[in-house]
Amino acid sequence: MHRLFAAIRPPATIRSALIDLMEGVKGARWQDDEQLHLTLRFIGEVDGRVAEDVAAALGTVHQPPFSIALDGVGQFGSRGRANALWAGVRPHEALRHLHRKIDQAIVRAGLEPERRAYLPHITLARFGRESGGLDAFLARHAGLRSDPFEVTDFALYESRLGHEGASYTIVERYDLSA
Template sequence: MHRLFVAIRPPADIRSRLLGLMQGVKGARWQDDEQLHITLRFIGEVDGRQAEDAAAVLDSVRASPVSVAVAGVGSFGSRGRTNAIWAGVRPHEPLAHLHRKIDQALVRTGLEPERRAYLPHITLARFGRESGGVEAFLADHAGLASPPFEIAAFGLYESHLGHEGASYALVQRYLLS
């Protein structure tokens, strides 16, 4: 089985800037440089044939390169508990458009369509049962902003879960044209 997702790697200077923010929150499992990405579509567990079909169909996705910037921070949670903190990416619409194209292509291979609302972001930290200081972190970095950067490609990644968290391997890269 293969655990796959489609994502964009921000440029090294953007990743470095985000890594510099990662401190001061109790219970945070901060992402490392290799884990920083903007998810376009989570695929999940698939067999070898489905993985090959996904890799092939993504080559048919056509979209123009887009310019985006990091903008603000936020958190995801459930039942009053924070699960993750993230940096936002704006504008949303060009990435949402690319997300829809990728989703439509993957549905043609027999995968279920994405049902969750799409919010472009870069996960900075994940949390287990314990978290603290999230509100202070969010307030301190609410004005986070980066210069615009161009996205000219996306990739299909495989996720390997381990004791130290997830590691990601690029399966295939696709240029936007």
Template sequence: MHRLFVGIDPPEAIKDQLIDLMGGVAGARWQSDEQLHLTLRFIGEVDRHQANDVVAALASLHAPRFELSLAGVGTFDKRGQVNALWAGVTPHMAVHALHKKIDQAMVRVGLEPEHRAYQPHITLARFGRDTAGLDGFVAQHGGLASAPFAVDDFCLYESELTNAGSVYTIVERYRLD
């Protein structure tokens, strides 16, 4: 079985900017350089045959290149408990359009459509219960911004769950038009 997702691999300068922010929040499990990405579509566990269908479906997509910039930070919670800290991106229109095309392609290969509302972001940290310092971090970095960066491709990633955390490997890169 293969645990897959589709995402954008930000340029090193953006990853460096995000890595430089990390720290000062108790209980944060900060993402490594290799883990920083903008998820376009979580696929989940698929067998080898369906993984091959996913690869082919993604290869057939056509979408224009676009630019994004970092834009603020925020949190996700589950039942009132913060479980993730993220950096936002702007503008949303092109990345939403790409997400929609990818979701439609995944439905064509037999996967369920994405049911959650899509919010483009780059996860910075994950949390258990301890989030001491998080409010200060969000206040300090709420105005996070970057120069625009080109999005020339998107990637199919494989995720391996290990005792040390998730390991993400880029399986394939797909060029945008």
């Protein structure tokens, strides 16, 4: 089985700026440089044949390159407990358009459409049961902004879960077309 997702890999300058923020939150399992990405569509576990169909379908996605920038920080949680800390990106419209095209391609490959609302973000940390200092981190970095960076491609990733967290391998890269 292959655990797949489609994502954008931010440039090194953006990843470095995000890594520089990663401190001061108790219980945070910070992402490392290799884990930083902006998910366009989580696909999940599929067998080898379906993985090949997904890879081929994503090759049909075309959209002009576009620019985005970091914009603020936030958290995901449930039942009053944080489970992820993230950096936001803007503008959303080009990302949502690309997300829809990728979702349509994946449906053509035989999988179910995405049911969750799409909120573009880059995960910075994940949490277990404990998260201390999160409010201070969110307040300190609420004004996070970056210069715009151009998105010229996206990739199909395979995720492998391990004791040290997830490791990601690029299966195939797809250039956006002008």
